Amino acid sequence: EDQVTQSPEALRLQEGESSSLNCSYTVSGLRGLFWYRQDPGKGPEFLFTLYSAGEEKEKERLKATLTKKESFLHITAPKPEDSATYLCAVRRSNYQLIWGAGTKLIIKP
């Protein structure tokens, strides 16, 4: 069965404390893995798309990586404004998206 699991459910960090969020997936025929950021009461904001194992993408303090079984969202020296829920989704061979439950990230000043 295709599924996406994100861990941890919640993560509290001090400002400047680097860490990683995990997105593990099992899917037949991966057609892309997506990372989004969602602030409370708002729609998700697109961050990255990764297509193949070994691929990496960066944006400011965020770097996303992909293997055949999981993706990591690395956050370096986070700031309070990076606090949000980070969502991962994978696209199957029929182009449907399967969403993870998200990781709520809290950065304390």
Place this chain on the structure above:
Amino acid sequence: GAVVSQHPSWVICKSGTSVKIECRSLDFQATTMFWYRQFPKQSLMLMATSNEGSKATYEQGVEKDKFLINHASLTLSTLTVTSAHPEDSSFYICSARIGYNEQFFGPGTRLTVL
């Protein structure tokens, strides 16, 4: 680029009334639009997929007669919640996609049914 708007951003209505939510892609033509609902502290739940000029495809368990979707143009899709009840209160989010690329989301609509 890739901006999606929703209107209204929030709505409060009485039980039994119908509510229409608009989703627009402002700077691109979307081949496909999606409607999601999200309950507090939960992830997105896909309700239906909508292609311009054709009937929407609803996910299992979503009542198509209750959640009417119209995709009249490449930049506009509407979701009408008919005869709304308190259990329909939720956060409704639309997204739009060009081809098979990433989806871009609207800001969401908070529906409260009294």
